[in-house]
Amino acid sequence: MNELPDLHRVAQEAVDAGVEWLTGEGTTTPWTRVRFKSSGEEVTPADVEVERRVTEVLADRTPDIPVIAEESYTEGVLPARCWLLDPIDGTMNFTRGAPGYAVSLAYMEEGSPLLALVHAPALRRRWSTGATPGPAVQRPTGAETLSRAVVGLTGTGRGNPRVARLVGHLYNEAYRIRVQGAMSLDLVGVSEGWLDACVCLRPKPWDVAAGAALVRERGGVVLGAGGRDFTPDSPVLVAGASSLARELVAVWESFS
DSSP, X not given: OOOHHHHHHHHHHHHHHHHHHHTXXXXXXXXXXOEEOTTSOEEOHHHHHHXXXXXXXXXXXXXXXXXXXXXXXXXXXXXXXXXXXXXXXTHHHHHTTOSOOEEEEEEEETTEEEEEEEEEGGGTEEEEOOSSOOSOXXXXXXXXXXXGOEEEEEOOOSSOHHHHHHHHHHHHXXXXXXXXXXXXXXXXXXXXXXXXXXXXXXXXXXXXXXXXXXXXXXXOEEEOGGGSBOOTTOSEEEEESHHHHHHHHHHHHHTO
């Protein structure tokens, strides 16, 4: 089985398995107890359990497609085709009771996400690409210049002078900045028109693959370093209307 409609049904089933558990037992102690990875990022037993449940369905239904998931991945080259899973994107929001977190799943071939599903349990919202390829869906018309743009920003961390300069520039030049803490939901925001653009710093493939597919399906662009189409090895991702996205990439690279 490798046709997109079949894979779309598998993705729905797999995410359902994770979300059903997460919205029940997963929000209680000890599942929400925080520990820190070597990278400094937060992780909870709930992240690990959602990953296990979603992966179990994917492995059972599509045993020939490897699952690359945040909490179990070890560094290496991504397979030519794979599932990319972030079991809880926005763990910091999740642990604090904020609604801005999501289960994010994408199917990727040769570095391009072809199918995507993002589910935000606390918001009771799910977004997915179509089960079959088709023409781009018209996204809401947004600002195409930075001075009128609402820009999402994620992956800032702390103590990085280059990031501080970017934040200062956006504060002075953008219409508004939004720092919501989940790359998948920032990309959903661009696809839906809540945001005119977003900048994701140091994105991992599972952070952005699903959201990138949603943006592209709705006619936006997803760019990486040098203003080229985003690839998983890029240190930055910018999504939005073409002119605005290119302007934001240029701004980021001017601070190198």
